[in-house]
Amino acid sequence: MPKKAPPTAIKEQSMEIQKSMIADNFRQLYDAPKTDQKVVSTFVPGNLNELLMCFDFARNLPEINALQNAMRKRTGRMIMEAERAGHSEDVCTYVKADLGMMAQGNIGPTGEALPTPDLLLLSYTGCFTFMKWFELVREQYKCETAMLHVPYQGDGVITPNMREYVVKQLKEDIIPTLERVSGVKFDIDRLRQYLRQSAKAEEDLVWVLQSAKNKPSPIDAYFGGVYYVGPIFSSFRGSEGAAEYYAMLRKEVEERVRLGKGPVTPEGEMPEEKYRLVVEGPPNWTHFREFWKMFYEEGAVVVASSYTKVGGVYDFGFRHDPDNPIETLADYCLGCYTNLNLPHRADMLSQYVEEYEADGLLINSIKSCNSFSAGQLLLLREVEKRTGKPGAFIETDLVDPRYFSAANVKNRLESYFQMIKQKREGNAPLGAAA
Amino acid sequence: MTDKTQKTTADISAKLETGNSSKTSLMYRKNLKDIVAYCQELFDDLDFKAVKSWKEAKPGRKVIGYMPVYVPREIIHAAGMLPVGIMGGGDQLEVIHGDAYYQSYICRIPRSTIELGVTGRLDVLDGMLFPSICDVIRNLSGMWKLMFKDKYVRYFDVPQNYEDEIGGKFYIHEMQTLRDDFAKLVGHEITDDDLRNSIAVYNENRKAVEELYAFRAKGPWKAPSTEVYLLVRAGMVLPVEEHTQLLKDYLEVAAVEDRPVRDNCRVVVSGVFCEQPPFNMIKSIEMAGCYIVDDDFMLVTRWLLQEVPISGDPLENLSKAFLHHSNDTAAKYEPDVDKKGKYLIDSVRDNSAEGIIFAGPSFCDPALLDRPMLQNALAAKDIPFTSFEYAENSGQMQPIREQAGTFADSIKLWSA
Numbered sequence: 001m002p003k004k005a006p007p008t009a010i011k012e013q014s015m016e017i018q019k020s021m022i023a024d025n026f027r028q029l030y031d032a033p034k035t036d037q038k039v040v041s042t043f044v045p046g047n048l049n050e051l052l053m054c055f056d057f058a059r060n061l062p063e064i065n066a067l068q069n070a071m072r073k074r075t076g077r078m079i080m081e082a083e084r085a086g087h088s089e090d091v092c093t094y095v096k097a098d099l100g101m102m103a104q105g106n107i108g109p110t111g112e113a114l115p116t117p118d119l120l121l122l123s124y125t126g127c128f129t130f131m132k133w134f135e136l137v138r139e140q141y142k143c144e145t146a147m148l149h150v151p152y153q154g155d156g157v158i159t160p161n162m163r164e165y166v167v168k169q170l171k172e173d174i175i176p177t178l179e180r181v182s183g184v185k186f187d188i189d190r191l192r193q194y195l196r197q198s199a200k201a202e203e204d205l206v207w208v209l210q211s212a213k214n215k216p217s218p219i220d221a222y223f224g225g226v227y228y229v230g231p232i233f234s235s236f237r238g239s240e241g242a243a244e245y246y247a248m249l250r251k252e253v254e255e256r257v258r259l260g261k262g263p264v265t266p267e268g269e270m271p272e273e274k275y276r277l278v279v280e281g282p283p284n285w286t287h288f289r290e291f292w293k294m295f296y297e298e299g300a301v302v303v304a305s306s307y308t309k310v311g312g313v314y315d316f317g318f319r320h321d322p323d324n325p326i327e328t329l330a331d332y333c334l335g336c337y338t339n340l341n342l343p344h345r346a347d348m349l350s351q352y353v354e355e356y357e358a359d360g361l362l363i364n365s366i367k368s369c370n371s372f373s374a375g376q377l378l379l380l381r382e383v384e385k386r387t388g389k390p391g392a393f394i395e396t397d398l399v400d401p402r403y404f405s406a407a408n409v410k411n412r413l414e415s416y417f418q419m420i421k422q423k424r425e426g427n428a429p430l431g432a433a434a
Numbered sequence: 435m436t437d438k439t440q441k442t443t444a445d446i447s448a449k450l451e452t453g454n455s456s457k458t459s460l461m462y463r464k465n466l467k468d469i470v471a472y473c474q475e476l477f478d479d480l481d482f483k484a485v486k487s488w489k490e491a492k493p494g495r496k497v498i499g500y501m502p503v504y505v506p507r508e509i510i511h512a513a514g515m516l517p518v519g520i521m522g523g524g525d526q527l528e529v530i531h532g533d534a535y536y537q538s539y540i541c542r543i544p545r546s547t548i549e550l551g552v553t554g555r556l557d558v559l560d561g562m563l564f565p566s567i568c569d570v571i572r573n574l575s576g577m578w579k580l581m582f583k584d585k586y587v588r589y590f591d592v593p594q595n596y597e598d599e600i601g602g603k604f605y606i607h608e609m610q611t612l613r614d615d616f617a618k619l620v621g622h623e624i625t626d627d628d629l630r631n632s633i634a635v636y637n638e639n640r641k642a643v644e645e646l647y648a649f650r651a652k653g654p655w656k657a658p659s660t661e662v663y664l665l666v667r668a669g670m671v672l673p674v675e676e677h678t679q680l681l682k683d684y685l686e687v688a689a690v691e692d693r694p695v696r697d698n699c700r701v702v703v704s705g706v707f708c709e710q711p712p713f714n715m716i717k718s719i720e721m722a723g724c725y726i727v728d729d730d731f732m733l734v735t736r737w738l739l740q741e742v743p744i745s746g747d748p749l750e751n752l753s754k755a756f757l758h759h760s761n762d763t764a765a766k767y768e769p770d771v772d773k774k775g776k777y778l779i780d781s782v783r784d785n786s787a788e789g790i791i792f793a794g795p796s797f798c799d800p801a802l803l804d805r806p807m808l809q810n811a812l813a814a815k816d817i818p819f820t821s822f823e824y825a826e827n828s829g830q831m832q833p834i835r836e837q838a839g840t841f842a843d844s845i846k847l848w849s850a
Contacts, residue, residue: 085806086805086806086809087802087803087806088794088802088803088805088823090539090796090797090798090799090802090823091799091802091803092799092803095803122767124594124767127569128567128568128569128572128765128799128800129569129799129803131594131767132764132799132800132803132804133803135767135768135771135774135804135807136803136806136807138771139771139774139807139810142771145769145771147594147595147767147769149593149594149595149601149767151591151604152566152572152589152591154564154572154575154576154588154589154590154591155588155589161604161607161608161611162604164603164604165593165595165600165601165603165604168599168600168603168604169595169600172597172599172600173595173597173600341575341576341579341589342573342575342576342577342579342580343576343579343580344576345576346580365537367537367539370540370568370569370570370573370799371569371572371573373537373539373540374536374540374544374569374570374572374573374574375535375573375574375576375577376537377534377535377536377537378535378577378580378581382580395537
């Protein structure tokens, strides 16, 4: 009997536009060798998109490739290919999916070939693995690599020394390299113009994310949120297209708030909001829709998430500042979520639980991502202690299908929802459902 | 050289000759057996009794713990405090609480370190430094802040940019912050001369460690790696002056000890720079027929590769040493693709090694992600290697012994 095709997902208009923007970027990358456009590969957290646009680079983001491949169920084979080539089972699956994709001909998620980059811009922000990842791909591409070392906020603050260090690297190392590789002279006014667009988009994105304070929440700030942050976290921040997208998204969500509607799920509008959650950690990409379904089937809405801050924390006031173009890039890089120390992350998550009137904190702990995951069990306890709301802990992976156990995850989620329900009725002790 | 600098250098030399400010109190008789037994005792002691004794010997003394791979211990020493290397709990510590803080896919060292902390074994420490090595240790710094609120806790970032004017300036400032923080902790200023003196003391120590390594590389049957390991490990808890003396004493007695030469091959062990393997793993490698002639255990003692100048600005000197003359490991970025793995190839050549054993801790991102690149570099030079993973509490050594034995046999049979 032929396998039944999954039903077509229902999407908001903004999701369709976002999908088309991402597809356009893959097309631009595919065309780059023909159009003679220079290509840079760089990471999502701490990406310098506005700066790269000043040099007319096409931007390739390896994490986006990996997650897009995962959503298309392709990463399992890629990861095994990398493991056959000698990479340990223990290490980051984003890296192995990328290396496996390269080994299989470097065909991107849309089926179009990805070009050899002219430059690897290693923005070493909030993740140690990034450094090794680009050393590994550098070995394959044999292209130039520029390193931007972004210090960690160990004490929970950005010190003048940290900012100055990043600014100096940008001025004396990164910008001259970008000029040399691209052949385009740096124009600071062009950068300012892009930064203005970024700030506009950021303003609208924050409005959209904070709309989840409404009851019911008009959005799902995790599963829906990953669509919303797609353009601003990847190769569109600073572009007119991104600013237009976020203005349009805001209007769409404003309308949902006006009508008192809940989020749109792949199976249509969510009829009733039963549980409001804050989620810490990235989603699983290989079973994204199945994972989401476990929430919306139970009436659970994610009202705030840390993952939607991984490419920039905007909801505490930061906006790209065109009046201080280089310094603002430094502050952006230094302020990404995984560059914050654990006490700061505990503060943020507790604040989310309180401000979004959530029922508790759910942690999706990712096997591959020590940057997020190491210390999450303490975070859970800390947030529970501060908010008095119960937490739960599930474990999956980013792009390795071997580490998604649907039955286990579903079981834990159901127990958690049960616990919240009982707590509301006043007869459950506080404790994690993990 | 200015008069002032000349005077400073002379003062420091004089201090060194008289054993510096710390009176030595080594608790062993100067023979090989006693020295090794003393080191073994220090290694086995999970309650840090030696550190407690040091602290209790004089009121007001303070202790700063640090994790692998590297911190400038000179600054701790210059403040009059004792730097103590926290290398995890090994295979003798039962980890009960520590496991409750971590998922199954996180390495062992943070679990056992938390175990040491929550069971009060680290109460002797007045502060902890968490160097920039990986995301796990980085996040542990935040956990420590949340869990041990009365202690000084600092994530110590080091530059991945090696330009004096960029990474150097950042690093000097980070060290200055550490210096200021420590001055507050001990209640007095840390002068440039204090720092110069400490640099000189650590130069002596680095020299002694290098001599020990050179001695082993020249005649590995004379200095088994189990002994070398214990000797260097003793430096994690002893005052540096005492540790230097200990190494000198060992070298003196080991040189005259008559030990049989075995038909072992010579290997470099790589990847053991953070979570330490069980002591039995080192024994097993040797028993399998491999003389370890170089390794990256406790790199803090060998991080700086040249003598750090004691004249001039001490923090600038430490910075330059870090940027331009420091060891390579997976925790550092290698800007030059052609130099990736060169340090291992150099080690093989300089120590007349015949192969490399990659021993990486399970779930160690730096070691395990770096390994394929290092292996490619070795393969290009036809240097044989083998690889396995371990955890600090691994109990079963038979597979490792067999793998190391097969590797040794293959070298002897086919590398002639």
